[in-house]
Amino acid sequence: MTSVDEPARPHGNGRLRDAARTRAEILDVATLEFARVGYAGARVDDIAARTSTTKRMIYYYFGGKEQLFTAVLERAYGVIREAEQQLDVEHLDPVAAIRRLAELTFDHHEQHPDFIRLVSIENIHEAEHIAASEKLGRIGSPALDVIGRILASGRESGLFTAEVDAVDLHAMISSFCFFRVANRHTFGALFGRDLVDPAQREHYRAMLGDMVIAYLTAERATD
Amino acid sequence: MTSVDEPARPHGNGRLRDAARTRAEILDVATLEFARVGYAGARVDDIAARTSTTKRMIYYYFGGKEQLFTAVLERAYGVIREAEQQLDVEHLDPVAAIRRLAELTFDHHEQHPDFIRLVSIENIHEAEHIAASEKLGRIGSPALDVIGRILASGRESGLFTAEVDAVDLHAMISSFCFFRVANRHTFGALFGRDLVDPAQREHYRAMLGDMVIAYLTAERATD
DNA sequence: GCTAATGTACGAACTGGTGAGTTAGTCATA
């Protein structure tokens, strides 16, 4: 997720024994491996082999495969939380703010396919690792507050007509961004269209923004 | 997917030896098992144990675990194709037709969570089984033609302003429906909202329709 | 010297796949 650089080198440049470094390296490798082949498909031995340390260290630091996967998820969600905390769109008018926010979500999903895969995998496991994690239960998302405030101001100024709350709008935006990355393989194989083709990137980015804004600003038939 | 009824009973009521029946039973069980725990997580022994036949028969009929999964996918996609062939919305006006089509997609996704899981799993494997299947490569979707015709008539009558093609609109509709089912666990765990809560069903169904129609009929800023 | 950190070697249980043999059903023929 973060620093997969400098892979081999017997524990890099710093101290020979560096717990934090060892832990981080295991997490880096495990993230790649779990994202690549899923939880059940990943092999602890393979993960260990790809680190500069040994399998024993995985059990020493994380306890087991299950807890390792949970730790991977925790860090991955941490990254997206950080990104969302940098969100700075509230100086824009509501329409522009929502579009910008959708675009940032779009970009983030595109830039972190491994995260998308991990989330897909965790859903296959019915979010049992999130449930087991103290760090991840009901953490929500920093973006939610931002969306909430933009929505309120947009409704106040009469620009937004739709009756959605922040969570639902977040779901709407996420669904488009997530599907495009997560399902690109089956979609491509079935319909012969690559949803993440760089040449079509702007097309889909605009489509998302248009869709969200159209929804929020449409005149509703019977209210 | 189809007939998971009458599970045990040493080959049911019909003939004692019935190849078609045995094959179908293996597929039924395998579908459930693959959807439940993923490809790597599924155990051929477990699948065999849940049938009234033996593991050897799985290899006899399908060749191996990989081909069994492919066969499961082929049948699952067959079901959705059949459903889409029943589509009968072209007698409606374009707006109503698209909304109805979106609702049918919504309903189908909701009613087939196992199919959704299989698609998620297949995407983790980068659609390699679809690629390996003769039946599934580029099959497209019957719905696509329907969407294409509705879109054309809607644009002709000036109702639809958006410049989307059928595939992209299909992606938009699918993304919402798919996300709601596929990601309900992580979304629920993180945001405390159950996207498939029956009490909210109509809410999300309407939201999808509103979204698609708003997108298609919105006045575009600069054209 | 004490402890946190690390490495080695191993094992019990599992897992996909197969070899070899058996049985149910079919059908041509007497």
Add this chain to the structure above:
DNA sequence: TATGACTAACTCACCAGTTCGTACATTAGC
């Protein structure tokens, strides 16, 4: 319609290779 040859359908036991996890030994750093 009884029979026997034939084949598709099926069972069982087993193997070779993994795979998670751990017991035990060792080392670095304070």
